[in-house]
Amino acid sequence: MAELSIGIAGLRTAVITRDPDVATVVRDRYEGFLSTGPADWRIEISPPSGGVPFSKDVVVRRDGGPARFSVRRHDFAGTVDVSERTADLTLTSPDDVSINSFLRILYSLALVETRGLVVHAASLVRDGAAYLFCGPSGSGKTTVARLSTDATLLSDELSIVRIAEGYGEDRAAPLIGIYFLHHGGRHAVEALGPKEALARLLPNVLFFAREADVTAAVFRIAADLVEAVPCFDLSFRPDPGFWEVIRNA
């Protein structure tokens, strides 16, 4: 039995598996996130059970209790118990994409109680402050990350944002701006009001459950976020000059 601990966005997750191939996949995929210390969450991954008729699309639905969700896709099936902070997962094969996809779903559910969101966004830290560049595929997240050679890249695809009260010693970089990206002929920044920012942010929040109460909770976190952090429309062309425009905004 292997037990690995992964720490992402302040949540430490113990991954337990009997399958040495799964353990290797987890170790390799999350090499930069392996951690030690008591786990907040515990996931048990069962050996692959090929041939199980899992769902074609991602289906996340409440199952067996208010805090318990069943999670299915063509390559995995599992459950997430938010109150117990436990999950189990069965894979069709020891594949890192399957494990990563399940973890994204788990995080999207787990973060609700800690006022966090998984967002389609590149996140960068520059001069001690965090910036979120938000948008769907093709909007320029990877380009912005590539052009920001003097910034620390946290992610160029999915970012976790958590609303924290006060300032702790171990706080992550404070988020000072959310930029909704699109390509343009010039660099331009335009401030957005919270209503428009909320409308722009919500489609970029990764969330799979369809239950009204959890969807409403995600809405409230997103609303709190756009009320707390300045939001902007950012039109940019592929050169680092957009940082100048951001600084002057």
Add this chain to the structure above:
Amino acid sequence: MPEAYLTQSPRTAWRVYDGEAAVLCPDDSTLNSLNAVGTLIWESADGKTAVSAIVARICEEFDVDPERAERDTMAFIAKLRERGLLTVSETLQAT
């Protein structure tokens, strides 16, 4: 015409920014952006305020004639009802 009372669906989530509401539809996760008049109707959907009183407020606050206010209000209510955002009752709703 009998009096009607509107009640917001408890499944919705919403916020008001600068007098305009953003209301999340629970069934398809779409965001409904309401203007000032729509927001007045939405905020009045408390199960206790009669539609006639809402129309009267619209006439007063937005300088609209009663006939048009009533017609537009009823159309707006029908739209919100269709989206599952509110219910319409002929009786006063208990708090």
